[in-house]
Amino acid sequence: MFEILLNHYPVLLKGLTTTLVVSLSAIALGLVLGVLLAFGLTSRYHLVRWPCGLYRSFWRGTPILLQLLLVYYLLPEIGIEIAPISAAILTLTLNTTAFQAEIFRSGISHIPAGQIEAARMAGISAWQTRRRIIMPQVFRLTLPPLTNEIITILKNSSLISVIAVTELMRVSEQIASRTFQPLETYLAAAVLYLAVNLVLARISAYLERRMAGGLATE
Amino acid sequence: MPTADTLAPPAPTQQRAIVEAHGISKQFGDLEVLTNIDFSLAPSEVVCVIGPSGSGKSTLLRCLAFLEPYDHGSVYIDGQLLGYEDRSGQRVRTSEKRVDEVRAPVGMVFQHFHLWPHRTALENVTEALRLVNGLSRRQADTEGIAMLEQVGLADRAGHFPESLSGGQKQRVAIARALAMKPRVMFFDEPTSALDPELVGEVLDVMKKLAADGMTMVIVTHEMGFAAKVADRVIFMDQGRVVESGPPATLFRQPKSERLQQFLNTWRERHID
Numbered sequence: 001m002f003e004i005l006l007n008h009y010p011v012l013l014k015g016l017t018t019t020l021v022v023s024l025s026a027i028a029l030g031l032v033l034g035v036l037l038a039f040g041l042t043s044r045y046h047l048v049r050w051p052c053g054l055y056r057s058f059w060r061g062t063p064i065l066l067q068l069l070l071v072y073y074l075l076p077e078i079g080i081e082i083a084p085i086s087a088a089i090l091t092l093t094l095n096t097t098a099f100q101a102e103i104f105r106s107g108i109s110h111i112p113a114g115q116i117e118a119a120r121m122a123g124i125s126a127w128q129t130r131r132r133i134i135m136p137q138v139f140r141l142t143l144p145p146l147t148n149e150i151i152t153i154l155k156n157s158s159l160i161s162v163i164a165v166t167e168l169m170r171v172s173e174q175i176a177s178r179t180f181q182p183l184e185t186y187l188a189a190a191v192l193y194l195a196v197n198l199v200l201a202r203i204s205a206y207l208e209r210r211m212a213g214g215l216a217t218e
Numbered sequence: 219m220p221t222a223d224t225l226a227p228p229a230p231t232q233q234r235a236i237v238e239a240h241g242i243s244k245q246f247g248d249l250e251v252l253t254n255i256d257f258s259l260a261p262s263e264v265v266c267v268i269g270p271s272g273s274g275k276s277t278l279l280r281c282l283a284f285l286e287p288y289d290h291g292s293v294y295i296d297g298q299l300l301g302y303e304d305r306s307g308q309r310v311r312t313s314e315k316r317v318d319e320v321r322a323p324v325g326m327v328f329q330h331f332h333l334w335p336h337r338t339a340l341e342n343v344t345e346a347l348r349l350v351n352g353l354s355r356r357q358a359d360t361e362g363i364a365m366l367e368q369v370g371l372a373d374r375a376g377h378f379p380e381s382l383s384g385g386q387k388q389r390v391a392i393a394r395a396l397a398m399k400p401r402v403m404f405f406d407e408p409t410s411a412l413d414p415e416l417v418g419e420v421l422d423v424m425k426k427l428a429a430d431g432m433t434m435v436i437v438t439h440e441m442g443f444a445a446k447v448a449d450r451v452i453f454m455d456q457g458r459v460v461e462s463g464p465p466a467t468l469f470r471q472p473k474s475e476r477l478q479q480f481l482n483t484w485r486e487r488h489i490d
Contacts, residue, residue, distance in 0.1 A: 112330075112332065114328055114330055114332035115332045115333075115334055117285050117326075117328070117332065118326070118328060118332040118333075118334070118391070118394070119334075119345075119346075120285075120314075120318070121283060121285070121321070121324070121325065121326040121395070122325075122345070122346035122350065122394065122395070122397075122398055123318050123322055123346055123350040123398060124345065124346050124349050124350060125314070125315070125318065125349075126314050128349050132345065132349065133334055133345075136336050137334075137335065137336050140336065
């Protein structure tokens with residue numbers, strides 16, 4: 001395993017970089033869209049809630065591999081040429097948006113309605129209430145499930161090799177077929193995935209500790 | 219759906235009411251929680267609303283603030299209809315922004331404080347000053363500290379709500395409402411969630427406010443406080459106003475059997 005790591009580290013690192021770029025882009029975009037979708041899911045208007053719920057159901061209810069293939073093959077059909085890496089980021093973003101929205105929706109439902117009423121009675125607008133009162137608390141409350149989702153996306157990014165994106169998994173497959181050492185190669189890839197995810201988990205644990213103050217509700 | 223029957227603003231009186239309600243009703247599903255309530259609050263008047271649990275007193279206050287949209291009737295804040303507007307003869311809900319504008323003169327204090335736990339005591343007070351009034355952090359902090367001083371909590375400015383006692387939380391909540399310079403304050407059972415020994419510090423702040431001329435509507439179970447501070451007491455039962463009048467009259471010579479019964483039960487519990 002160490003031999004593989006030593007001999008092929010430039011290619012492996014390149015693959016890992018692609019994995020990180022795709023995953024972190026999807027996570028960041030999914031965070032923004034997930035927050036917006038969560039607002040839609042908790043809207044008091046049925047006409048807003050309904051399509052948001054439909055979106056969530058589709059992206060949570062179908063396999064990510066299928067979603068990747070659909071996006072990759074569907075877009076050229078409707079005249080949109082898209083590079084494999086862009087298709088990968090797009091699919092993972094659309095997928096994680098649904099999961100992150102559900103995490104945020106659950107967090108929003110834990111904020112006592114009275115806190116929102118207090119904000120509204122102080123004249124704070126509905127949008128400012130979301131931004132300044134609700135979401136800071138929701139991010140703190142949902143950090144553990146959010147970390148899980150980030151790790152899941154990072155692991156699921158291994159599936160994008162099916163649409164010919166040369167990320168860590170695909171690079172490992174290529175090395176394995178060249179060296180005839182599949183076990184060692186995949187163990188090396190596992191070590192790299194694990195290392196990144198352990199770092200993410202540590203960052204999350206650190207943030208959780210730092211943000212613990214002032215979270216208790218009455 | 220409410221009709222446009224009560225859209226006309228109230229006729230001007232000698233001293234215009236800050237809050238005025240005509241025939242408001244509210245239903246939760248099949249349950250009618252408020253029935254045809256009329257209400258009027260003059261400047262500097264302190265009104266206490268009493269009654270058994272489930273009598274509709276908190277719902278009345280919430281309807282007056284449009285935290286619960288009333289089904290029928292009308293509520294005017296400073297002569298402006300709250301929550302509805304006339305659109306081609308049909309009464310329709312106004313925008314949230316318009317609701318904010320009309321009820322801007324009203325500050326509210328809740329039974330469970332509802333402080334924002336991720337903000338310090340001072341930040342709870344200054345949040346709206348910065349977001350709504352557009353004050354700089356320094357200006358807002360200066361005003362916020364002054365407000366906390368008013369409720370005796372300037373030394374707790376940097377504390378998060380979780381490290382404050384119930385009484386202190388409620389005093390911060392009062393300071394938060396006062397910071398927006400309301401002309402009228404609504405209190406929804408402000409001491410009901412407090413340990414008995416912490417009730418006094420909150421009532422003292424409210425007495426001081428009353429003495430300073432603040433217009434207040436207080437939903438409360440504190441009869442002693444109502445007797446001392448209120449200009450007028452309203453007794454509610456089953457969603458209706460049963461009796462109202464000066465506390466001396468209401469408490470000493472209750473007219474209705476229901477109020478006599480309510481006061482007797484209260485005396486039995488508290489004078490032993």
